[in-house]
Amino acid sequence: MLHEHYAVVLLFILFGIFFANLALGAAKIFRPRSNRVGDKGVSFECGELPVGSAWVRFNIRFYLIALFFIIFDVEVIFIYPWAAVFKSLYPALGSLMFIEMMVFIAILVLGLVYIWAKGDLDWVKTLSKRDGNKEVSGA
Amino acid sequence: MGDMVFYLFALMTVLSGFFVVFSKNIVHAGFSLMFTLFGVAGLFAMLGADFLAITQTMVYIGGVLVLVLFVVMMTRIPAQNLPKSSFNRKIPAGIFSVLIFAIVFKVIGGTEWNVLPVDAPEATISMIGQKLLTEFIFPFEYASIVLLLAMIGAAILIRERKIDDDEEVQS
Amino acid sequence: MEIITKLLTETFGLQLDNTGQLVAGGLTMALIMALVMATCAIVWTWAERKVAGFIQSRYGPMRVGKYHGALQPVADMVKILGKEDIIPDDADKPLFVLAPIIIFIASLLPWAAVPFAPGFIASDMDLGLFYIFAVSSGAIVGILMAGWASNNKWALYGAARGAAQMVSYEIPLALATIPVVMRTGSLNMNDIVIGQQGGIFHWNAFHDPFLFVAFMIYFISSIAEVNRGPFDMPETESELVAGYHTEYTGMRFALFFLSEYANLFLVSCIATAVFLGGWNLPVGNAVVLPGLVFLAKAVLLVLIQIWIRWTLPRLRVDQLMHVCWKVLIPLSLLCLLGSGILLMVSGEIAA
Numbered sequence: 147m148l149h150e151h152y153a154v155v156l157l158f159i160l161f162g163i164f165f166a167n168l169a170l171g172a173a174k175i176f177r178p179r180s181n182r183v184g185d186k187g188v189s190f191e192c193g194e195l196p197v198g199s200a201w202v203r204f205n206i207r208f209y210l211i212a213l214f215f216i217i218f219d220v221e222v223i224f225i226y227p228w229a230a231v232f233k234s235l236y237p238a239l240g241s242l243m244f245i246e247m248m249v250f251i252a253i254l255v256l257g258l259v260y261i262w263a264k265g266d267l268d269w270v271k272t273l274s275k276r277d278g279n280k281e282v283s284g285a
Numbered sequence: 286m287g288d289m290v291f292y293l294f295a296l297m298t299v300l301s302g303f304f305v306v307f308s309k310n311i312v313h314a315g316f317s318l319m320f321t322l323f324g325v326a327g328l329f330a331m332l333g334a335d336f337l338a339i340t341q342t343m344v345y346i347g348g349v350l351v352l353v354l355f356v357v358m359m360t361r362i363p364a365q366n367l368p369k370s371s372f373n374r375k376i377p378a379g380i381f382s383v384l385i386f387a388i389v390f391k392v393i394g395g396t397e398w399n400v401l402p403v404d405a406p407e408a409t410i411s412m413i414g415q416k417l418l419t420e421f422i423f424p425f426e427y428a429s430i431v432l433l434l435a436m437i438g439a440a441i442l443i444r445e446r447k448i449d450d451d452e453e454v455q456s
Numbered sequence: 457m458e459i460i461t462k463l464l465t466e467t468f469g470l471q472l473d474n475t476g477q478l479v480a481g482g483l484t485m486a487l488i489m490a491l492v493m494a495t496c497a498i499v500w501t502w503a504e505r506k507v508a509g510f511i512q513s514r515y516g517p518m519r520v521g522k523y524h525g526a527l528q529p530v531a532d533m534v535k536i537l538g539k540e541d542i543i544p545d546d547a548d549k550p551l552f553v554l555a556p557i558i559i560f561i562a563s564l565l566p567w568a569a570v571p572f573a574p575g576f577i578a579s580d581m582d583l584g585l586f587y588i589f590a591v592s593s594g595a596i597v598g599i600l601m602a603g604w605a606s607n608n609k610w611a612l613y614g615a616a617r618g619a620a621q622m623v624s625y626e627i628p629l630a631l632a633t634i635p636v637v638m639r640t641g642s643l644n645m646n647d648i649v650i651g652q653q654g655g656i657f658h659w660n661a662f663h664d665p666f667l668f669v670a671f672m673i674y675f676i677s678s679i680a681e682v683n684r685g686p687f688d689m690p691e692t693e694s695e696l697v698a699g700y701h702t703e704y705t706g707m708r709f710a711l712f713f714l715s716e717y718a719n720l721f722l723v724s725c726i727a728t729a730v731f732l733g734g735w736n737l738p739v740g741n742a743v744v745l746p747g748l749v750f751l752a753k754a755v756l757l758v759l760i761q762i763w764i765r766w767t768l769p770r771l772r773v774d775q776l777m778h779v780c781w782k783v784l785i786p787l788s789l790l791c792l793l794g795s796g797i798l799l800m801v802s803g804e805i806a807a
Contacts, residue, residue, distance in 0.1 A: 151581035152330040157482035158568050162561035165490045173707030176537040187545035189608040208620050209355045213439040215623040216348040217432050222630045223340050229634045231414035233641030243418050244796050253429040257436040266440045267781045319597050339583055339590045347593025354600050
């Protein structure tokens, strides 16, 4: 049987779909009919006609950020159950359980230090190298 | 009622999964992956695995899917000009998919499932925390090493490509 | 939820079995939360303009409504209702239509686990805090979808920046709450609030220095998480026009706007519940008008966020990432270490 607390979440989703469509439907009644004359359907590019498609390649850094996020996200997910039982298990396990988690985090901090030292966290590293100016990446 | 919700999630998972595989537009495929992942999260929640359901939402929808979308958006294949897969590629692909399906089917059918009573245990998170720190302490610490390697690997892979992409990247 | 089901069954005399109670109660809570979101958009747009006016030595809206333009948001709403619905010719139509709905749902869902008052929480789940972070990450996909579907350069850049920023800041946001979870021993939002009973120094933010730093980390990251100034890189007017919703008009735009202001209030509500004692009063153990106390704290936090937005200049993208990865994440890990040691040394948990 569906767990009660998650049934509420499902109801929230259903209601959200209903409410959003209600709002869009209400607007449909009140708004004027769209007359698509001239360049109205052209996407906005500061008043000029758009040059080429907007579907360009992303900077590869976005990919890197998303990858690092997943790794730290998984770390957070490991920490949460530990934090939730920290209080109740401490009497039984003592500071050992704290040390276990600190080892876990320390290994990941090692990774953070590595990407930090290698400059993977600098958004404009390549730029600063080309200009021979290291301070650009700072701030 | 419960059955109906199950079929809703199952249908959502399977249909959007089909769409991911068969869609000609790679970006549409990426976005419909969201519904697949969400359907699986719903199934987890129905099984009483609340921690898994939320982890699924957080890691897969919030993380992996965003990563997939960035990758898909980086490929720059116009939606209409996907390379046509030739016929002699489809044959081995078909054979392999049938084989994989057969193996998975056999494994699922042949496993002795440890069926638990329907009442899901309350407070799954404290159980997970307890097991992680006592019984499964080695896999737990091992996981952090795997994550460390993944992080370093990702950094190295991307560092090598950085220079080629420099001219045309934007924003 | 209990209050609502009680109200439905006893006051209105509805005859319902268990499933019926669940469905009726859940839908009513969802309606209430959607109305809370709508109220957010109405009140905060007005408050934002008035505060901005005050900070910049001008009046802000004055005409509509008798008192200081009080009806300005209503006029805006009527205007939005009458706006033409334009979908660009080059847009990816199905995704363009779907994106605002997904963003709206992603910002409605976290409200299910916000504890406004004892018994007034839609879903009192064990993993409340974790759930809130998980479902609000759905908005990232919605933003990417909106940006991609618009087929507009500004929209796509805004979406890419927004997604990168939101995923980055989600980590310090979640890490900052871990000392609280350690202290409470639970992820349940009700438990977290009840654990802070007994005056201001029992509130998590003012309990010890590490938790105070954690609160600051949470507050800074939450501003970035809702894409507000000084972290409003995804919507920088001067370079990206309006960010990922550049191409949206009328009601579709309104859904984005609604979600944005609702998220602003949401992060303040979570900060209130997790760090500022929720419905607990600064002195004593008594529970007096819990809902109002909760709202007062959350409103104060929103006003501070508005104040920050109109005071500080915007960051650059590289500074944004610098703050997140090189300052907030190491600092929040230190907080975790410090408050863990403090918990063990101070004897707050029995050894």
